[in-house]
Amino acid sequence: MDESLVLKHISRHISLDSRETSFFLSLLTEKKVQKKELILKQQQVCKEISFVQSGVLRAFYLDPSGKESTIMFALPDWWITDMYCFINQKPAMLTIEALEESSLLQLKKDSLDELYSEVPKFEKFFRIMMQNAYIREQLRTIENLSLPAEERYYTFLKKYPLAAERITQKQIASYLGVTPEFLSSIKTNKQKKS
Template sequence: MNDSLILKNITKHISLNNEEVTYFNSLLKERTVQKKELVLKQQRLCKEIYFVQSGLLRAFYMDVSGKESTIMFAMPDWWITDMYCFINHHPAMLNIEALEDSVVLQLKKDDLDNLYLKIPKFERFFRIMMQNAYTREQLRIIENLSLTAEERYYAFLQKYPLAAERITQKQIASYLGITPEFLSTIKTNKHKK
């Protein structure tokens, strides 16, 4: 298992000795996910958090009429799950889909809880990760309330510069909360400037 990317991610915030690395790696399960495959499906119990080794994933909510609202994208070196449901042992509210062939590392909730007990510094790592995620989401909500659709699109391009060309216009529009047609107008106006 190529664990260097995940270890670089973790060692940004905590240091691990060889024994701790070995134990942590023993909890991870590598999973290859095909394009359009769901890693997590709404209403199924959310029991894992995923680290993206390669590829691109999208978390989205689908309402009863089939309308999709994209919550986030996850690229290599990002973590993704339905956090509320993962923490509280609830059925998922979100779907997580591979937008291209991807490889993820899965960590089960029970294994994470045991990891906290065996190597308490992992609580610090995941606390920092949760704080960063909360901050990102709060800023996104403020952007949605205060920025125009065009400004939100430019903010999206800054946040996901490497993924923007790999994501469909429909998926970007659902992330921005606008129609694909309106996004097309924004993009056309951008090229005219």
């Protein structure tokens, strides 16, 4: 298991000594997933939070009519879970799928609680992660309410240039709240302007 990426990620916010590092790593489980494999299904109890080492994942909500709404993408160096359901150990509201072959490091809920007890500075680390996620989602909500679809698409491209190359047009459209056809017309207009 190559843990260098997750340790580098953590070191941006907290410093660990060798004992704390070893304890943290002992709680992680490596999981390899294939393209289109689901790591969480709606209504399944959400037991893990996953750190993406390689690959791309997508969390989406599937409504009763079968329409998918993408909530987030996770690229290498990102965490992903259905946070409400993970923290409260409730059935998931989201489905999480691998968009390509991916490698994950997973942390179970009881292991996270143990980590907080044994290495309290991880509470700071995950607080920072939650604050950043909340800010990102708040800004996304404001953009969805205030910006036309075309500007939301350009904002997405600026924020996540590498993601746009690895995610289908249908999935990006689902994230932006538009149809794939509408997104195609935005891309066509952009090419004409260039």
